[in-house]
Amino acid sequence: MNTQTTSSSKRSAARTALETAGIYAVAATLLVAGVLASPDFLTAENLLSILSGVALLGMVACGMAFITYSGNMADLSLPTTMAFSGIIAVASLSLGIVPALLLGVLAGLAIGAMNGLVVGKLNANPILWTLAVAFFMEGFMRFTWSNNQLYPEIEPGTPGAAFIGIFRLRTGPVPLIVLVMLALFAVAHLVMTRTRFGRESRLVGSSRAAARSSGIRVSRVVFFNFLAAAFAASVAGIFLTSMNKLGVFYLGQGYDFKAVTAVVIGGVMLSGGRGHIPGVFGGVLVIGLLTNIMTFLGITAFRQNIVTGLVFIAVVGFQQYQLRARGKDYA
Amino acid sequence: MEAVSKRYPGTLAVDRVDLGVNAGEVHALMGENGAGKSTLMKILSGTFNDYDGLIRIGGQTVTLHSPAEAKEHGVGMVHQELSLARPISIAENVLAGRLPANRWGLIQRKALFEEARQWLEYVGLALDPRKAVGEISPHEAQLVEIAKVLSNKPCILVLDEPTSSLSREETARLFDIIRDLKRRGLAIVYISHHLPEVFEIADRVTVLRDGRNMGTLSIAEATPQKLVQMMAGQTIDEFYAARHPEIGDTVLRAVHLTRRAYFHDVSFALRRGETLGLAGLSGSGRTELARSLCGLDPLHYGTVALHGGIIQPGDYARAVSKGLVYLTEDRKADGLFLRLPVSQNLVAALTARHSTMGLCRPAKDAAVAQRLFTTLHVVAPSPEVDAGTLSGGNQQKVLLAKWLATKPHVLILDEPTRGVDVTAKRQIHEAILGLTAQGTAVLLISSDLPELVGMSDRVLVMRQGRLIGEMQRQELSEEAVLLAANGHYAFRTPDTVTSNTGRGAVRPAASLQEQGRP
Ligand SMILES: Nc1ncnc2c1ncn2[C@@H]1O[C@H](COP(=O)(O)OP(=O)(O)OP(=O)(O)O)[C@@H](O)[C@H]1O
Ligand SMILES: [Mg+2]
Numbered sequence A: 001m002n003t004q005t006t007s008s009s010k011r012s013a014a015r016t017a018l019e020t021a022g023i024y025a026v027a028a029t030l031l032v033a034g035v036l037a038s039p040d041f042l043t044a045e046n047l048l049s050i051l052s053g054v055a056l057l058g059m060v061a062c063g064m065a066f067i068t069y070s071g072n073m074a075d076l077s078l079p080t081t082m083a084f085s086g087i088i089a090v091a092s093l094s095l096g097i098v099p100a101l102l103l104g105v106l107a108g109l110a111i112g113a114m115n116g117l118v119v120g121k122l123n124a125n126p127i128l129w130t131l132a133v134a135f136f137m138e139g140f141m142r143f144t145w146s147n148n149q150l151y152p153e154i155e156p157g158t159p160g161a162a163f164i165g166i167f168r169l170r171t172g173p174v175p176l177i178v179l180v181m182l183a184l185f186a187v188a189h190l191v192m193t194r195t196r197f198g199r200e201s202r203l204v205g206s207s208r209a210a211a212r213s214s215g216i217r218v219s220r221v222v223f224f225n226f227l228a229a230a231f232a233a234s235v236a237g238i239f240l241t242s243m244n245k246l247g248v249f250y251l252g253q254g255y256d257f258k259a260v261t262a263v264v265i266g267g268v269m270l271s272g273g274r275g276h277i278p279g280v281f282g283g284v285l286v287i288g289l290l291t292n293i294m295t296f297l298g299i300t301a302f303r304q305n306i307v308t309g310l311v312f313i314a315v316v317g318f319q320q321y322q323l324r325a326r327g328k329d330y331a
Numbered sequence B: 001m002e003a004v005s006k007r008y009p010g011t012l013a014v015d016r017v018d019l020g021v022n023a024g025e026v027h028a029l030m031g032e033n034g035a036g037k038s039t040l041m042k043i044l045s046g047t048f049n050d051y052d053g054l055i056r057i058g059g060q061t062v063t064l065h066s067p068a069e070a071k072e073h074g075v076g077m078v079h080q081e082l083s084l085a086r087p088i089s090i091a092e093n094v095l096a097g098r099l100p101a102n103r104w105g106l107i108q109r110k111a112l113f114e115e116a117r118q119w120l121e122y123v124g125l126a127l128d129p130r131k132a133v134g135e136i137s138p139h140e141a142q143l144v145e146i147a148k149v150l151s152n153k154p155c156i157l158v159l160d161e162p163t164s165s166l167s168r169e170e171t172a173r174l175f176d177i178i179r180d181l182k183r184r185g186l187a188i189v190y191i192s193h194h195l196p197e198v199f200e201i202a203d204r205v206t207v208l209r210d211g212r213n214m215g216t217l218s219i220a221e222a223t224p225q226k227l228v229q230m231m232a233g234q235t236i237d238e239f240y241a242a243r244h245p246e247i248g249d250t251v252l253r254a255v256h257l258t259r260r261a262y263f264h265d266v267s268f269a270l271r272r273g274e275t276l277g278l279a280g281l282s283g284s285g286r287t288e289l290a291r292s293l294c295g296l297d298p299l300h301y302g303t304v305a306l307h308g309g310i311i312q313p314g315d316y317a318r319a320v321s322k323g324l325v326y327l328t329e330d331r332k333a334d335g336l337f338l339r340l341p342v343s344q345n346l347v348a349a350l351t352a353r354h355s356t357m358g359l360c361r362p363a364k365d366a367a368v369a370q371r372l373f374t375t376l377h378v379v380a381p382s383p384e385v386d387a388g389t390l391s392g393g394n395q396q397k398v399l400l401a402k403w404l405a406t407k408p409h410v411l412i413l414d415e416p417t418r419g420v421d422v423t424a425k426r427q428i429h430e431a432i433l434g435l436t437a438q439g440t441a442v443l444l445i446s447s448d449l450p451e452l453v454g455m456s457d458r459v460l461v462m463r464q465g466r467l468i469g470e471m472q473r474q475e476l477s478e479e480a481v482l483l484a485a486n487g488h489y490a491f492r493t494p495d496t497v498t499s500n501t502g503r504g505a506v507r508p509a510a511s512l513q514e515q516g517r518p
Helices: A002-037 A044-069 A078-091 A097-121 A126-144 A159-166 A176-194 A196-206 A208-212 A218-244 A255-265 A277-296 A301-325 B037-044 B067-072 B090-094 B109-122 B138-150 B168-183 B195-201 B224-232 B286-294 B316-321 B342-346 B362-375 B392-404 B422-437 B449-455 B478-485 B496-501
Strands: B002-008 B011-017 B025-030 B052-057 B060-062 B075-078 B156-160 B187-191 B204-209 B212-218 B250-259 B263-271 B275-279 B301-306 B324-327 B410-414 B441-445 B458-463 B466-472
Touching: A002 A277, A044 A078, A044 A176, A044 A196, A044 A218, A044 A255, A044 A277, A078 A097, A078 A126, A078 A218, A078 A255, A097 A126, A097 A159, A097 A218, A159 A218, A176 A196, A176 A218, A176 A277, A196 A208, A196 A218, A208 A218, A255 A277, A255 A301, A277 A301, B002 B037, B011 B037, B025 B037, B025 B168, B025 B195, B037 B075, B037 B156, B037 B187, B067 B075, B075 B138, B090 B109, B090 B138, B109 B138, B138 B156, B138 B168, B168 B187, B168 B195, B195 B224, B204 B224, B212 B224, B224 B422, B250 B286, B263 B286, B263 B301, B263 B441, B263 B458, B263 B466, B275 B286, B275 B449, B275 B478, B286 B316, B286 B324, B286 B410, B286 B441, B316 B324, B324 B392, B342 B362, B342 B392, B362 B392, B392 B422, B410 B422, B422 B441, B422 B449, B441 B449, B449 B478, B458 B478, B466 B478
Parallel strands: B011 B212, B025 B187, B025 B204, B075 B156, B156 B187, B275 B441, B275 B458, B324 B410, B410 B441
Antiparallel strands: B002 B011, B002 B052, B052 B060, B204 B212, B250 B263, B250 B301, B458 B466
């Protein structure tokens, strides 16, 4: 009995490993391609710069994964959540650096809480609702700060200078943002695999109706998923604001789509309930490598977007094909 | 069909089966859960493009690699798991693919609804075809599905457990239709686990076991014993043991429950270790009552008390944590997580119990899942396959096991043995008896009258949203319950309902008319 038990959990672990292996194989291929493209590619310096290049995306993707996993597809208000957190942090720098950071994160959480309530309790369509919130928040930020950009003071010793510094902090050669991203991924992985919340998110993502009639508090689960996403996005948003040395409504634009791409190529099904965090990390790496190689090859940012879009389409198409090939007519 | 096979990853579901069905014949297909009946018929209806073997229709060899091809060759199939589009109107579902359009390609709504109404009438449904399918109940959806297939005018008709959600009247009506179609020369394949139905309607019977054809009998040579022997390899009689329940104190008390347009002023009490049957025609409000009682659906008036504590209306999660649980009648819509492994379905209701301080305990989950998987004899390669790959009856076992594992105080069962074979039914009944012996109180809703009569200690009868009376164990018989459900039974003890609840007089059968049917 006991041996059967372990063998069955081993089997599912093996399945997980196999599903994740795919994305890492792609990452490895890209590494090789990168080496072929440029001899400077495989230096520690470049690899670290790839990691810092994807750190902010990684954080957002980590949060977005919760949304997709719990069957809510995507939170399109994450870019404005990033911008809003940054603006609030900059605007409250006069209170000191720590309160400013806390307030920034709280501002982001407020948006997440609202989304979570509306989607969880009132059953709003997550895509439409978060799209509307993004639209509203952009207008709100423009109106409130009347199109002005917020520059923190940069005299040394002021909270403003400290704020600008956080993006540039490093421990040894490793930037703080890379460490924060890795920490977020680690925590997210534990939450999804080891906690009741992770379990329930999976059930809700697989079938909201069945989860409800299994006695799970669906609205609460959805609420915390949106909160988690908003938390990750506001941390990323604060770093982004620090990097740009200004808080403004358009920071964060484009992160929503890239994050969903990373999540989906990392093997999280858009229909919910399937996938895992290590895969998402792989997806983020692949996007980072792809971008880096294209930059090495001198491809402009706009063209890079085209490639990212094509990758997304290809992956979603492939997932659908796989489902059909496996005969999942019930899915 | 000659030497037809179909392999799923890990299972050879249909193994070189020969099957011949004549025009003007009703051919029953029987076999245990997972025997391959649905798969065999899905091949015929063009679900797979990778089956082996030969199919001939009207002497002509055909390849059926898509539903469209099958339709072209006149095959129409009513699937076991319904496949209607829920947000769309009934009419559009029925006539999907052939919507009447005018010269400019615009849908002619009047013609659409008129034609749909005629088909609904033919299957005996008085529903507004403009209603969305998501709003109707499973038995109505089943009939809509049949109407949809018939509207394609098939020459081969496959019915996969069509009666599992139908009431007696609806079944009788369906049989009239089948006889009519037979006279018109259709070849009909009829899948069912109900022996009496098969003897009533079929001309020949073919039995499948483990994907293989065990033989075909004409109905004249078949006997129930013979068929069960062929299906199970042993004989099992449908037989309910004499009940000696130890009935204790009141566990659940429902007082004046009302949900407008569904049920009205229902009061009753349920005692420890007791199995209380709930009888009534389809549409009498039994399912609605059960769902509101446990908090899945709204309750407009009245209170539910469990062990003296009030159950908050509309808070099902709380009810579950207190041990009041409901087994849904519609496993596809809100029962199973079809895309998750069986093991996770089995422990889905235990996430709260199997976690300490927010952390889950995978080892415990796995152990419980494995135990349930074996005790309920779920037929599947392993607990790690997706629940959606299981045969209908095995899905039902998984659904039931999910709730048995929670050891509830009150278990509401809504059609617990739908689509389940004779052996599995026996196992499920034993599992229920085991629970009641440990003190669980069961509220049983079942349109399977032998089951309702055989399993219940008392039966409450509902009609048009009202409780009209109560029958004691010694009064119970299939005929009596049927009469009572139709409002033609003189209850010997009409007051017991009232005295049981203490308060809340239940009005007798006289005042039925005022309540409009939902
Ligand atoms: N999509 C699928 N993927 C993998 N295996 C499947 C799939 N569908 C069915 N099977 C397997 O094929 C076998 C036959 O299933 P089938 O649905 O034909 O049984 P059935 O005779 O209709 O049973 P029931 O009476 O329970 O409806 C079962 O062992 C089942 O687990
Ligand atoms: Mg079947």
